[in-house]
Every structure is written in structure tokens, then in C-alpha cells.
Amino acid sequence: MTDPRQSQSIFTRGAVDLGALAARNTAAAQRPAPSDTPATPAGANVIEVTEATFQADVIERSLTVPVVIDFYVAGSAPDLQFSPLLVKLATESAGAWVLARVDVETSPRLAQMFRIQNIPFIVAIVGGQPVDAFNQALPEPHLRQWIDAVLKAAGVEVEQPEDPRMLAADDAMAEGDLEAAEAAYRKILDETPGDIVAESGLAQVGLLRRTDGVDIAGALGAAQAAPDDVAAQLLAADVEVLTGEADQAYARLVALIRRTAGDDRETVRKHLVSLFTVAGPDDPAVAKARRALASALF
Structure with a gap:
């Protein structure tokens, strides 16, 4: 498992022997904590x-339960700016995982054990062993992805909450504000590259723009009258997807690819x-059409 930003993992710098650390700390753990040591609330x-x-x-x-360790220095920029985000997500998790905060200045042996060279340094512990780590402040979407991956690695079922960014983008499109919808989907993709739902939303915005004000019957009739007119066929395919005839649209363009070459063929393929x-990769019709496209190209 790697984190969304591909930051340096602790495993590239040698294994962390938590067993040795545990043995070394057994006696200390049994002694009463100093009066200035924060208490550990049960179940917090x-x-x-x-x-x-x-x-x-x-x-x-x-x-x-998975434990995420936040190594920090009290009063530092990461402690003031990034740690609160971890606290927020841990609080929202309702016990799905626990955030353990370690001040590296008051716990130097822990910092040494994990070979910490800079903060923030975040490491996930599952089943008594470290499973992944990163050492930079991540944006909230990437941090959520990383935590979800940790939970899945631990066998915890992850319930995906509704993304308020996506809700705002979808609302804008539903209201016909395509400019706002496009800006919202692009912002999501800037923050979370490869987000399938945002990519689909952006493609839908493009489809709605291309078909705005189009006479559906007229577009289909023009395509039937000119089977080799690339522009007419592309518009007809758009109309078919818009009206729920995606299978027919895909077949139309695959057939056109078989009849075209050069730049025209590439234009049709991209379309x-x-x-x-628009439909998303999990749509069975898309999977079938992709196979037909591969056959037509090769």
C-alpha cells in the first residue's frame, strides 16, 4: 500500500522493529505515568x-483497531496546521481507527525507532506492525484516501461519505449551470487526479454542451442520410447517449472507425x-464496446 502522493515510506529506510520496542517498554508501561503526562481516555x-x-x-x-500515529513537535507549523485535520478525521471515524499523537521532543526513543528526520511523520499500525507511512502534509482528499486504504488493509469495511464538493458540482449541473459544474469538477480533479466520478461529470458537461438546442430527430436523420459524415455521426451518437441509447451510439462510432482512417479515425476514437x-468504466455496455473498439482498431 502506498499513499496517494507517493511520499517516502518508512520501508524504504529499513524495517521498524516494534516488537523490540514493546519489550523494552514493558516495565516502563507498568509504572505510573508522571503527573504531567496526558491521560489516555479509554476508547477515545x-x-x-x-x-x-x-x-x-x-x-x-x-x-x-488500526492506529495512526502522528509524530509532531508541539507548537510547530505541522502541529498547528496539519494535526488538526487528523484530529477531525479521527473524531469523525466514530472509532473505526484511533489517532495516537507522539511529541518527538518528549519521546525521543520513539522518534529514533521510526528514524524520523522531519515532521509531520504519519505511520499506520495494524496488527502490531507498521503498514504504511508518509512524511508530508497532505490535502484532506488525499489524506482521506490514505486512511481508507489503511482501513481496507486492516479488513475494515469503509463507508464512503458523500463528498460535498461532488454534491455541489452535481447540483450545478442539475440546475443547468454548466460553467459552474465544469469548474467544480475540474477543481475536484485538480485535488484528486483520476477521480472517476468527477471525470464522468466533466464528460457529461461536455455532452450537454454539444447537444444544447439540437433537434434530436433532425440530428439522427442527418446522420442516416450521410453515413460517412464524421460530424453528423458524432452528433448523432451524442444524441443517442443523451436519450438512453448508449449501445446504439457506441456501435455507430465503432462502425465509423472501421470506415475511416487517419485524422478522422482518431477524432472518432477520442469522441x-x-x-x-460519461457512463463510467463499470458500465457493462462500455466494457462490451471497448472490446469492439479494440477489434476495429487492431
């Missing part, structure tokens, strides 16, 4: 961890792929 989603409490609060706890994006 956000806890402060020290060298003395690391075994119980992180290693043992991770046997039943067909854009229509696939």
Missing part, C-alpha cells in the same frame, strides 16, 4: 502517547472514449 479516538504508554496504546490497541467516460 484521539490519544496522547508517550514512550511509557506506547505498548498498550499503540501496539496492543492496534491488534483490534467514443469521451462517451465511455
